[in-house]
Amino acid sequence: MFNMNIIIALPYHLIRLSAYIFNLLIFSIIIIQISYAHDNNAKISLLDNIKNIKFTTYTKKHFEDFIVKCHAKGIPLDFKKEFGSNLSGADFSDLDIRGSIFKDVVLVQANFQRSNLSNSVFNNSDARSANFTNADMSKSIIKESNLQFANFTSTDLNKTHIHTSNISYALFNNADMRHSIIEKSKGLYTYFTDTELLSTLILDSVIQNANFHDSEAEDITIQNSDLSYSNLFGANLSNSRIQNSTLKNTIMYGVNLDFADLTGSDLSHTNLEVSSIYSANFYNTNLSNAQIHAVDSNYTNFTNANFNKTVFNNTAISYAILNNATLINAQLNNSTITESIMKEIDARHSNFNTINLFNNNMSLSFFSGATFHNTNITNNNLSMISMNSSVINNVNFYNSNLSHASISYSKITNTIYKNINAENSLWLLSTLESSNFSNNILNNITFAKNKLNKVSFFNNTLQKTHIIKSQFNASSLYKNDLLESQFQNCTFNKTIIIDNRNSPNNKAINSTKDLQDFFTSTKILDINYSHFDFRKLKIDGINFSNSILNNANFSALTLKDVNFTNANLSFSNFSHSKLYNINFSGANLENSNFLQANIQNVLTKGAKLYNVKR
Known part of the structure; x- marks a missing residue:
């Protein structure tokens, strides 16, 4: 019998990882089942459409004789001129028919296995369910053709141009498509598993629900195309250009996006977990509702990126640019952001849970309605930020700049402010509890209508500060510089104001x-x-x-x-x-x-x- 004590003894993070892998497997099975259902229905529809098509009576011997004749005369292999427009079911397997012309030809379920079709032309051809496995089609041109359910498994399509064609449900698994072009084409539920796509171009095309699992797509260019709902699990997209394209609801688990440029693309609802993102460009990219788990992203540009409702788990971001990025309602858990420029970000109503923020420039940013829990904020520029209606619990603010910040209508508990500069900041209508302020510069701040319970101020510079209509309970102000500061209509209960320099009149314990x-x-x-x-x-x-x-x-x-x-x-x-x-x-x-x-x-x-x- 299975021992449940083994599970109980597992570390918490391993239990989470196991649960995550299990959920991923279930999700993958569901995706496979959905894809299979689509494929099966489409195959039934295809069989209905082609059941009345008559197969050609020409044999491979006819084609071999034709090849010999054309080579002798030095003329192109134009199959329509010789055999007519219907070559459905024809057997071209193992033939050397390089440079062939298939214009206006029906090639339904034709067999091109292991044939040499390099430098050939397929123009307005119907090659549905044709078999091109292990064929050489390099440098060929396929234009305005129907290739639904065609099989290009392990086919050489190097430098081939597919233009205004339908490749839906086609199989390109293990094919060599390096330097090829797919332009203005349609490919629903097309398979590119383990395909070589080095320096391939996908332009102005709709390739939805496709499968690029483990494809080698380094230096690929995808522009103005729609790859929604596709599976790019484990794909190598390093140095790629995926610009102004739609990849929403895609699976990009374990994808390599190092040096990639995704300017203007839509990756909303995408799974980017365990992906590698180094020195990439996500300028003006939509990453809303994305899942970003266990990702290391260094030296990457996220300027104007949309992270609304995105979930970050166990993610490390360093030396990044996130200027003007939006993180409204984003969830950041167990993650670290360091040495990054994050000016004017909009993180309203976001949730920072167990986060490390080190050496970042976050000035002029909006954190209104945000929640910070178990977070370390060290050496950050937070000048002129808005942190209104926020919840700040168990947060450490160290060596940071909060000058001209607005912190109003907020709840602050178990928080430490140490060696911060908060000159000219506004603290209004907030509740502060069980928190410590030490060695800070708090000059010229306006501190009005706040409720303080168990709050300590030690060795701070509080010159020319106006403390107005605030309630101090069980708190302390000890060894601060209060030059030209004022307490106006404040109440004090169990509160000490002792041994301060230039202490103004008050009704506390002095x-x-x-x-x-x-x-x-x-x-x-x-x-x-x-x-x-x-x-x-x-x-x-x-x-x-x-x-x-x-x-x-x-x-x-x-x-x-x-x-x-x-x-x-x-x-x-x-x-x-x-x-x-x-x-x-x-x-x-x-x-x-x-x-x-x-x-x-x-x-x-x-x-x-x-x-x-x-």
């Missing part, structure tokens, strides 16, 4: 004496006093459960009966302290300092103890 009185009267606190120096305070018996006290200084203190359950004490300093009956259960003590601390009866059940100094 001194360590007032804070000691507060601690004496209030024993249960859920606050954010990050970075605060508690060394001059007596805090015995206080319950700091769920408080945020990272980087706080408790060194050389004697602490008794203090409850830090589930508190954030990362990078806090307890060196040389005396700790009696302290409860750190569930607390975050990562990178905290307990050097030479005297610890007695301390609980650390469930605490995070990574890199604790002892």
Whole structure:
């Protein structure tokens, strides 16, 4: 019996990968079944159409004699002149009939297997269901002909020109079509599996629902053509030019698009998963509703690209240009974008989940209504962005430029702003909770009608800042520069404004004496006093459960009966302290300092103890 414990023991990402492969296989089976159904119905229709066509009575011997006669006279092999217009069912297999002319000839179910047809002409011919397998048709011209259900498997079509013809349901599997041209032609459900398409041209044609599985199409040119619903699984399209064409709803799983130019093409609803995109050009390309999973895209131009409702999973984009790209309602999960130019992108209502954004220029962009979750934003230019009505949760903003940004009607939780420049920015009607601002430049900002709960401001420059009608609860402003700043009609609850330079008048707790009185009267606190120096305070018996006290200084203190359950004490300093009956259960003590601390009866059940100094 199958052991379910094996599945349970698998890593989560392997389970996801297995599920994804299973879904892909099911999807492929469905596509094959649909294609088979179309092929079968079309074959039935073809048989109905040709059932009354009479096969020729000419034999291969007649054709051989004709070839000898033409060669002797040095004249072209014009089969209509010699045999008439109906050569249906004729057997030309293994014949050397290079340079032949088949003009206005019916060749339904004719057999050209292994024949040499190089430099031949098929003009206005009906070659439905004809067999050209392993034939040499290089440098031939096929014009205004019907090739439905014709079989070109393993045929040499090098430098052949197919013009204004119907190649629907035809088989070109394993054919050599290098340097060939398909122009103004129709090809529904045509097969190009494992076909050599190097430097091929597909121009002004409709090749829908075709199968290009694993085709070698390097340097191919596809212009003004429609390849919708086609299967390009594993195709090599490197250095291709797919311009102003429609490839919507195509399967491009595992496709090589390195150095490709897809200017102006429609790839909406396309599956681009596990594809390679290096130094490509997607200028003005429609990629809306596309699936982009496990893709590495480097040095690529996505200017004016449409990514609306596109899903990015486990994707890495670097050194790219995404100026004016639209990502409305896009989903970005477990992905990284680095060293890219993303000016004036429109990412309204998009979802950034577990994303790394490093060293990008994203100025003048729109993120209104967007959601950022578990995201790192480092060394980015976010100047003059609009981040209104957004949800920002567990995000790290490091060393970034937010000057002149508009952040209004937003909800910000568990977020860190460190070493950012947000001069002249607007923060309006937003809710900020359990967040930290440290070492930032926040001059000349307008901060109005916001609600702050457990928010810490430490060592920021807040000069000439207007803080208007905002509510501060369980928050702290510590060691900031508040020169010429103002608090206008603000309310303060359990909030400290201590040891700031040029502090304006306010009704918060403004001194360590007032804070000691507060601690004496209030024993249960859920606050954010990050970075605060508690060394001059007596805090015995206080319950700091769920408080945020990272980087706080408790060194050389004697602490008794203090409850830090589930508190954030990362990078806090307890060196040389005396700790009696302290409860750190569930607390975050990562990178905290307990050097030479005297610890007695301390609980650390469930605490995070990574890199604790002892």
